[in-house]
Amino acid sequence: MLDVDGETHEMLLDNYISNLKRKKWENNYVIAEKTVQLFRHFIDTIQWSTTIELLNQLREYGFKITSALPLQFIVGNIIRRILNIIREEHTAARKSSEEEIDVQESLHKIVTSEDDVDDYNSIVPELKLSIFEHLDEFQIEIESSNEDISKQALEHIHSNEIILTVGKSSEVEMFLKEAAKDRTFEVFITECSPLNHGRQLALNLSKHKIQSTLIPDSTMFGIMSRVNKVIIGVDSVMANGGLRTFNGCHAVALAAAHYSVPVIVLAPMYKLSSRYLSSYNQDAFNEFVSPDGVLNYSDSVVSKVDVYNPTYDYVPPENVTLFISNNGGHSPSYVYRLLSEIYHPLDYDLSVHNK
Amino acid sequence: MLKKEVSEYFSNIMEKESDISASIAAITTLLKLLEHDKSETVQELDLNLQSAVEVITNSSFRITGVSSGCALFMRFITFAKLDNITFAECKKVMLDRGKVFLKKLTDARNKVAKITLPFFVDGTNILTHSKSRVVLEAMKLAVNSQKRFHVFVSESSPDKSGTEMYNCLKALDIPCTLILDSAVGYIMERVDMVMVGAECVVESGGIINKIGSCTMAICAKEFKKPFYVLTESYKFSRMYPLNQKDLPNNFIYSENNSNDDNSLSAHPLVDYTHPSYISLLFTDLGILMPSAVSDELIKLYL
Numbered sequence: 001m002l003d004v005d006g007e008t009h010e011m012l013l014d015n016y017i018s019n020l021k022r023k024k025w026e027n028n029y030v031i032a033e034k035t036v037q038l039f040r041h042f043i044d045t046i047q048w049s050t051t052i053e054l055l056n057q058l059r060e061y062g063f064k065i066t067s068a069l070p071l072q073f074i075v076g077n078i079i080r081r082i083l084n085i086i087r088e089e090h091t092a093a094r095k096s097s098e099e100e101i102d103v104q105e106s107l108h109k110i111v112t113s114e115d116d117v118d119d120y121n122s123i124v125p126e127l128k129l130s131i132f133e134h135l136d137e138f139q140i141e142i143e144s145s146n147e148d149i150s151k152q153a154l155e156h157i158h159s160n161e162i163i164l165t166v167g168k169s170s171e172v173e174m175f176l177k178e179a180a181k182d183r184t185f186e187v188f189i190t191e192c193s194p195l196n197h198g199r200q201l202a203l204n205l206s207k208h209k210i211q212s213t214l215i216p217d218s219t220m221f222g223i224m225s226r227v228n229k230v231i232i233g234v235d236s237v238m239a240n241g242g243l244r245t246f247n248g249c250h251a252v253a254l255a256a257a258h259y260s261v262p263v264i265v266l267a268p269m270y271k272l273s274s275r276y277l278s279s280y281n282q283d284a285f286n287e288f289v290s291p292d293g294v295l296n297y298s299d300s301v302v303s304k305v306d307v308y309n310p311t312y313d314y315v316p317p318e319n320v321t322l323f324i325s326n327n328g329g330h331s332p333s334y335v336y337r338l339l340s341e342i343y344h345p346l347d348y349d350l351s352v353h354n355k
Numbered sequence: 356m357l358k359k360e361v362s363e364y365f366s367n368i369m370e371k372e373s374d375i376s377a378s379i380a381a382i383t384t385l386l387k388l389l390e391h392d393k394s395e396t397v398q399e400l401d402l403n404l405q406s407a408v409e410v411i412t413n414s415s416f417r418i419t420g421v422s423s424g425c426a427l428f429m430r431f432i433t434f435a436k437l438d439n440i441t442f443a444e445c446k447k448v449m450l451d452r453g454k455v456f457l458k459k460l461t462d463a464r465n466k467v468a469k470i471t472l473p474f475f476v477d478g479t480n481i482l483t484h485s486k487s488r489v490v491l492e493a494m495k496l497a498v499n500s501q502k503r504f505h506v507f508v509s510e511s512s513p514d515k516s517g518t519e520m521y522n523c524l525k526a527l528d529i530p531c532t533l534i535l536d537s538a539v540g541y542i543m544e545r546v547d548m549v550m551v552g553a554e555c556v557v558e559s560g561g562i563i564n565k566i567g568s569c570t571m572a573i574c575a576k577e578f579k580k581p582f583y584v585l586t587e588s589y590k591f592s593r594m595y596p597l598n599q600k601d602l603p604n605n606f607i608y609s610e611n612n613s614n615d616d617n618s619l620s621a622h623p624l625v626d627y628t629h630p631s632y633i634s635l636l637f638t639d640l641g642i643l644m645p646s647a648v649s650d651e652l653i654k655l656y657l
Contacts, residue, residue, distance in 0.1 A: 279476040
């Protein structure tokens with residue numbers, strides 16, 4: 001749990017931001033959990049009476065965090081999700097009846113000209129309690145997401161298939177291990193240089209008695225003609241169904257498209273981002289990290305050449321066949337629907353204050 | 356209101372207020388009719404409205420955008436009818452809601468402009484076709500937000516509406532270049548994205564727009580440039596054309612050339628762009644993928 005005794009919110013925020021900046025929590029799953037815990041504490045300790053006060057305070061904190069960490073999409077996703085949970089609980093308590101609550105803009109709403117936009121400016125008794133209950137569910141969802149994804153493994157991996165994966169992703173590892181309980185299949189793993197996480201995955205899988213072959217990134221195209229399925233993990237799913245994922249995945253996706261091999265992406269719901277890629281020059285999309293690994297520092301040539309080591313790749317939605325989330329399989333064209341279910345449109349931009 | 360008056364009122368808006376789209380003009384006309392209507396029963400009102408819709412759709416203007424607006428209005432009336440007991444009450448509710456309804460529709464363009472803003476990245480080259488009020492509004496907002504971009508406008512024969520767009524952009528001090536329709540392929544490698552409006556969005560998520568849009572979309576797809584459509588959601592229409600031939604004649608031709616027996620020699624004024632060429636639709640309902648259009652329509656009309 002968080003160590004929160006006597007610390008002010010500002011200190012907590014600064015701690016949280018610096019922890020993320022120093023990459024203390026390497027795993028996305030840990031980041032997600034820590035974010036929920038932090039905001040849980042905020043909801044508990046902020047002085048608020050009307051829902052809008054709570055929302056605005058949280059949005060302010062959220063804006064501070066997301067502008068300090070523009071590259072961490074997950075953080076923004078979790079914050080938006082929590083804001084939506086609060087909005088949902090507020091509306092549910094206000095309407096009390098069983099009627100369907102639809103917060104999204106739709107043609108239907110325009111035509112029926114409902115103009116009772118909720119301004120969240122009322123005091124709802126026991127709101128905190130219901131928010132916490134809902135947050136508990138959300139935390140359980142995050143905890144069990146990898147498990148829920150791997151449960152679907154047998155529907156996608158069949159006997160004697162050849163699977164190709166890129167680098168190391170915890171979702172993929174669990175997925176393959178789950179499938180291996182009932183099926184025998186072969187896995188090709190690309191090294192994914194310069195970090196070479198693929199080696200670790202190959203090791204883990206072979207310990208699990210899965211026949212795995214480690215290949216250099218460069219031979220990926222040659223091997224693709226023999227592959228039945230490409231299964232990859234992802235850093236985040238963009239709002240148009242595209243992927244922000246580890247470097248080298250776009251090449252794999254293109255090779256797969258060339259041989260008509262399906263590309264399956266394992267993405268828990270908290271990796272769904274409400275952002276779009278509007279240009280390859282977009283700020284806060286890609287990250288350049290230390291060139292160590294591409295070129296050794298001790299090499300004398302280091303001072304004479306430019307070395308780039310970007311972290312992410314963008315894969316357009318047309319190169320993705322299927323997303324598997326903890327809620328089941330979705331095609332890329334369905335992502336907009338999922339987004340509208342889990343985020344409120346007012347929270348897409350955290351910088352603008354609601355009235 | 357008599358048929359003649361309806362027709363005059365509608366033509367008046369269409370001719371005088373260039374800033375208002377045909378759908379809005381039609382809906383304003385129908386609301387006006389509702390206000391002056393003296394009918395005593397719902398049935399009578401329905402008949403009156405239907406004949407007015409007929410008058411509007413038979414007017415000399417091309418009705419691509421009008422039909423979806425009229426359908427939306429009739430749907431609006433149907434919903435309002437359901438809730439109330441007496442006719443007088445019902446009519447009052449219709450008028451009240453009508454105002455809210457119209458306001459929502461007229462706000463749509465600003466909403467679209469706002470959500471498009473993040474896609475104007477500094478230094479981008481944008482290709483656009485013909486004249487679209489939404490695209491113009493979005494570019495206006497972008498340039499007012501200190502974005503730097505260059506616009507290529509295709510001339511868009513036969514009515515040269517691209518020239519008009521070019522002049523509007525010039526007036527806003529947006530750097531722009533007018534190109535020939537035939538130069539679309541030539542210019543495509545230099546642009547970063549294509550941004551067009553739509554006269555009508557069909558159920559598949561494809562669009563019906565000024566002739567030449569389809570060519571531009573196919574070209575953009577081949578060059579792997581994103582093809583963005585900016586449109587208000589009231590242009591969503593319940594049609595499902597499979598090819599160009601499926602488009603109704605009164606969409607393709609204006610009155611002057613549709614009477615021509617030899618329709619092969621007449622120039623079509625709109626074409627249908629298949630959804631697979633469209634990257635995203637920017638609407639007042641949010642940024643949608645083409646597949647979302649049928650979703651919206653099903654929610655409304657089922």
